[in-house]
Amino acid sequence: MKRTVLWRSSSFLRLTPTSFSPHFPAKLRLTRLKRSNSAYNYQNHSILVRKACGSEENGSVNGFPALPNKIFMEEAIGAEYGEGFETFRPDGLLKVDVDFLNDRLQEGFLQRIRYAMKPDEAYGLIFSWDNVVADTAALKLNAWRQLASEEGKEIPQDDNLQRLLLYACADHVLQKVLRWGKEQNDLDRMKLRLSQLYHQNLVQLSEPVEGLKEWLDSLVSLHIPCAVVSCLDRRNMVEALERLGLKKYFQAIVSDEDGMESIAHRFLSAAVKLDRKPSKCIVFEDDPRAITAAHNCTMMAVALIGAHPAYDLGQADLAVASFNELSVINLRRLFAHKGSTFMELEKQMIEIETTPSRRKLRIDTIF
Known part of the structure; x- marks a missing residue:
């Protein structure tokens, strides 16, 4: 079975084939051609x-x-209109986008036989770190409160402001919303201190999101590979997963060192590391923007209701309140093109069949 390994050099990212066969290379090295x-x-x-x-x-x-770092930044969604990576090949530049990965990350002959007998193994599951693997919303809010205390400021108790603290860019919040600083040096100092406070609070994490460990146990028994994506650096990411007792469940980790510039790029990077084409991957997210990024990558999206209400997650293929509601049957239904409204459609069909037909009023004209 071919394995795909994604790694990053110190200066740029490059996709280098280990052989010049027409098939997708066994080892990948993503390239960022230009630095701004x-x-x-x-x-x-x-x-x-x-x-x-x-x-x-x-x-x-x-x-x-x-x-x-990118923790308090609003990242781009990415993968719009076939956006992907540009890579070096012996015959020139090559654009690696969603369609390219779906075409080249095809199963080999033995894999197709195995997946025919065990179709669940063909899936690749991608979990977001924030509020999916760990409850990081509380960590971010605590970091903002600690920063306010150190600066001698106060954060108003407002629901809209709380959402901005969690999801908006730190520059926008500090300058336009809280109006804590005008000089760039002060803004840089506060953003740096905010990141440091978040990492200090990261040590306090001891439990994953409710039901996640049981869900991962069921996936391990079915040999479904999983990846976790985050904008954290790899060292803190691995240490946090070890504290939560989850590192053994993830075959791939996408961190800040991978150099991904958008949410969709992280998802594509995870798909490459799992050796699964994007159209066979399922993303677990709680953010509507990340769900859009997953769909841009031709991936399915399962939304966790919590940080965002259910009506903000309507574009997801399936929305659940917790991992306890999930089963592998749900994943199979996603790829059977039935999605989250499968039971609702079935109920509607039953109601239509049991409802007696109404008599139509006719007007007869006699000449």
């Missing part, structure tokens, strides 16, 4: 901070980030 000026300045700034603070090579100070 902001990314270049960001890297130079990172080097200066590390030298000044005596930080580690990975850009952290005593295990905490030396620069603000």
Whole structure:
């Protein structure tokens, strides 16, 4: 069976075939061809901070980030209109998009036989870290409250503001909503401190989301591969999974080091690492934007109701209140094109059959 390994170099991402066969290469190395000026300045700034603070090579100070990360940023959805990765090949540039992965990540002969006997193994399950694997909403709110306390500020108790603190970009919240700072140096300092407070609170996580471990146990018994995606750095991600007792369940981890620039790119990266084509993957999310990203990648989406109400998650293929409501039958129905409204449609059909037909009024005209 072919294996696909996704990894990232220190300077850029490249997709390099280990052989020049017409089939999809066994090892992938995703490439970011160009770096913007902001990314270049960001890297130079990172080097200066590390030298000044005596930080580690990975850009952290005593295990905490030396620069603000993507946790408090609103990431792009991605994969619109076939957007994907550009890669180097011996014959020139190659665009690796959703259609390319669906075409090239085909099952081999032996895999097709195995999946015919055990169709559940053909699926790939992708779990988001935030509010799906762990309840991170409380961690983010605590980080904002601790920052307010250190700055001598107060955060108003408003539901709309709470949502902005969880999902909006930290720059927008600090400048436009809370109006805590105008100078760029003050904003950078507060964003850095916000990230550090989040990582300090991350150590307090001890339990995963309710029902997740039992759901993962059932997936392991059926040999369905799982991946977890996050914008956390890999070190903190692995340590958090080990504290939660979940690391053994995930065959792939997509972290900040993978260099993915959008939500959809992380999902595609997870699909490559699981060696499953995107159209056979199911994403577990709680954010409507991430559900859109999953559909852009031709993936199914299962939404967890909680951080967002059910009416905001209507575009998901299936919406559940907890993992306790899920079974493998639900996954099979998703790929049978019945989706979350299967039982509702069946109920409607029964009601139509049992309802007596009404007499039609006719007007006869006599000439």
